[in-house]
Amino acid sequence: MKPDAFEAPDYYLVDELLTDEHKLVRNTARTWVKRHLSPIIEDYAQKAEFPKQLISGLAEVGAFGSYIPVEYGGAGLDQISYGLIMQEMERGDSGIRSTASVQSSLVMYPIWNYGSEAQRQKYLPKLATGEWMGCFGLTEPDHGSNPAAMKTHFMDKGDHFLLNGAKMWISNAPFAQVAVVWAKDETGRIHGLLVERGMEGFTTPETHNKWSLRASATGELIFDNVKVPKENILPNKSGLGAALSCLDAARYGIAWGAMGAAMDCYDTALRYCKERQQFGKPIGQFQLQQKKLAEMITEITKAQLLTWRLGVLKNENKATSAQISMAKRNNVAMAIQIAREARQMLGAMGITGDYSIMRHAMNLESVITYEGTHDIHLLITGMDVTGLNAFK
Ligand code: TGC
Ligand code: FAD
DSSP, X not given: OOOOOOOOOOTTOGGGGSOHHHHHHHHHHHHHIIIIIHHHHHHHHHHTOOOGGGHHHXXXXXXXXXXXXXXXXXXXXXXXXXHHHHHHHHHHOHHHHHHHHIIIIIIIHHHHHHSOHHHHHHHHHHHHHTSSOEEEEOOBTTBSSOGGGOOOEEEEOSSEEEEEEEEEEEXXXXXXXXXXXXXXXXXXXXXXXXXXXXXTTEEOOBOOOOSSSTTSOEEEEEEEEEEEEGGGBOOSOXXXXXXXXXXXXXXXXXXXXXXHHXXXXXXXXXXXXXXXEETTEEGGGSHHHHHXXXXXXXXXXXXXXHHHHHHHHHHTTOOOHHHHHHHHHHHHHHHHHHHHHHHHHTGGGGGSTTSSHHHHXXXXXXXXXXXXXXXXXXXXXXXXXXXXXTTO
């Protein structure tokens, strides 16, 4: 792969909206990605392997639990800093951002928000350093967009819960030490359970043959009469809303992350079109190539402003689920469109691993599906503006 010469686009001087702390956090993550992620990521994506050696570095730049309070091992940063870290990680690779957003928003967030004090003390410091990795099991083989219909369930056996069922498409599952698992009790109420690797009857087979998110490990969670200690239930919130609120936290980060992938594709295409000559001049001099770039930077700029504003609302605890859905949907669709256009601008070179664009394009096919598909988010917006529910 070519050396990482990334220069971030900032057409509307959005940097001026950031605090010094935001810029420090963002620049630290950006430098780390250039030094440690970019040089190896293409190779790991080709091998379809998660680069585990990056875990401690990810922890050091605050990618695990940046907004979790310092007393639990987090960095105690605000939501814009969290977003900027996700942006920089996904600028490198969506799979690495996935690992970071699952750890932060789908594992640490529910333990912090809905866990007991003992659970917080036990898990959060280890998750913040990457000593333990976590995963989040909501999706099942037959229940993706409609998790309310999940079959995974547990029974109260007096001194423990007995858990049965299966989850599928779970990021980090093959190596996670702890899984936040959503399952129904005997009354059909959904709860979060903390299931640890090593519990008898719990297995995590890896899912192979992915053309997307190849540097992220995906797997199943299988529960065959797993005895889960009673103290492992998240006590402070139950119901589907508990799981969905974690998704809000992660979807917010994905809205920022997708911008990183888009910026990388734009920056690569911009540089390439000034160097590549056809018909005796740089291809960037042709109007059709300029149209692509002009549209890309317009969409990136709109997304930057949308996301920054969402970050302000989130810091003020005013961001709604529907606003987060709009940003996730818009920014991922924007990024996938830019990846496709940028890929074309590089001609044949665009399909190779010498450049990051094809990898981003393939990764974004997962990002547009997970954490609520493109169409599910459209229906959430539709429901919000009409007050009419298309799901029921
Ligand atoms: P519905 O009846 O509307 O709601 C059930 C309860 O939940 C509340 N609620 C929310 N709470 C917080 N945040 C949200 N976004 C919420 N949306 C709904 C709601 O108020 C209600 O509460 P209560 O107290 O009244 O019971 O639920 P529904 O069954 O009709 O479903 C609605 C729908 C379709 C929007 C929801 O199921 C959905 O979002 N489906 C998409 C599923 C999804 O996104 N799965 C993601 C799995 S995790 C993942 O993909 C990780 S990828 C990680 C990576 O690698 O980065
Ligand atoms: P389905 O729900 O079967 O949807 C298929 C199609 O039907 C989609 O186009 C969808 O938009 C459409 N559709 C469904 N319902 C409606 C409707 N009401 N109206 C209109 N169209 C509809 N899940 C986790 O729990 N944890 C993870 O860590 C995780 N990581 C993932 C990693 C990867 C790489 C991938 C690909 C997925 C991951 N997922 C994870 C699962 C992901 O959240 C689901 O794939 C997603 O929610 C969609 O579910 P599904 O694939 O079953 O699609």
